[in-house]
Structures are given as C-alpha cells and as structure tokens.
Amino acid sequence: MIIYASFVEGHVFISDEAQHLLFEDICQRKHIEACGVLLGHSDSQGNWYVERVQPLQNIFDSPVYFEFAPEELLAVELEHAGEIVGVYHSHPTGFSVASATDRENMQRVNVEEQIPWVWLIVRGPFDMLWQEQRMPSAVIAYHHYEQWGLQEIPVQFVQSQA
Numbered sequence: 595m596i597i598y599a600s601f602v603e604g605h606v607f608i609s610d611e612a613q614h615l616l617f618e619d620i621c622q623r624k625h626i627e628a629c630g631v632l633l634g635h636s637d638s639q640g641n642w643y644v645e646r647v648q649p650l651q652n653i654f655d656s657p658v659y660f661e662f663a664p665e666e667l668l669a670v671e672l673e674h675a676g677e678i679v680g681v682y683h684s685h686p687t688g689f690s691v692a693s694a695t696d697r698e699n700m701q702r703v704n705v706e707e708q709i710p711w712v713w714l715i716v717r718g719p720f721d722m723l724w725q726e727q728r729m730p731s732a733v734i735a736y737h738h739y740e741q742w743g744l745q746e747i748p749v750q751f752v753q754s755q756a
C-alpha cells in the first residue's frame with residue numbers, strides 16, 4: 595500500500611489513448627529505455643491530464659539511461675506549444691523507483707528551471723506477461739515540489755466515453 599503525503603493534492607489522469615500509445619511504444623523498444631513527452635493540459639489545482647504521448651528517440655539506445663535529441667525535443671515543443679505536461683520513460687530492468695539521475699533531472703527541471711512537468715516511469719521487465727496484461731500498476735509518477743521535495747503522484751487511468 596502506498597501512502598501519499600496529505601499535502602500533495604495533484605493527481606495525474608491518463609487517457610485511454612495516451613495509455614495505449616505509451617504501452618505500444620514501450621513494447622516496440624522493450625530492451626532500451628523508451629522515452630517521450632506527455633501532451634495534454636494541467637489545471638489550477640495542480641492536476642495533470644495526459645491526453646496523448648509523443649515518443650522521442652533515446653539517443654543513447656540504453657537499457658539504463660535515456661536522453662532526448664535536443665533538436666527533436668525542440669521541434670516537439672514548437673509543434674505542441676503549451677501542450678507538453680511532462681515526460682515519460684521506461685525501466686526495462688524493472689528498477690521500480692526513480693534513479694539518482696532521474697531525481698536530479700526532476701529537481702533541476704521542476705525547481706531550478708520552474709517547468710511544472712510530471713514524470714512518468716513505466717517499470718518492466720517487459721516480458722510476455724507484462725505485454726499481455728499491460729499493467730497500469732507499472733506506471734509511477736513523480737513531481738519535485740519546491741516546498742515539499744520529490745513526491746510520488748497518484749495515477750488514474752481515465753476511460754473515455756465511446
């Protein structure tokens with residue numbers, strides 16, 4: 595059971611379409627850290643609504659590290675101005691929490707650069723069972739608040755009305 599600090603009110607809501615795109619991307623490159631940006635909007639209560647995801651290249655092709663190509667990130671930022679609400683990456687090794695590198699990036703972007711992104715990590719291993727079930731519980735979210743430090747954010751999957 596996960597107990598969330600009571601002062602953190604933000605949730606991240608992930609649409610069907612975003613969930614589908616996210617898991618497709620991870621399955622297609624399951625041996626390296628898949629990564630990309632989360633597109634959607636946020637509200638004044640500090641919630642994030644992820645409507646779509648845009649996969650980006652991991653220029654390191656690594657199972658334990660990811661980095662975007664700066665020009666690719668810039669192109670997406672121009673194309674989707676104001677729509678990027680966060681970043682995702684996968685942990686094919688199954689490492690189930692943010693790594694030291696992840697934490698540094700979260701703090702730098704959220705606090706020093708004042709960019710209010712939410713961070714999703716999808717943990718593996720992406721074996722047959724995972725690929726069949728695509729377990730939502732494999733998705734964890736973080737945000738580094740200036741006042742409260744790094745916090746895990748509750749994730750909710752939203753069913754769209756067909």
Ligand SMILES: [Zn+2]
Binds near residue numbers: 684
């Ligand atoms: Zn990571």
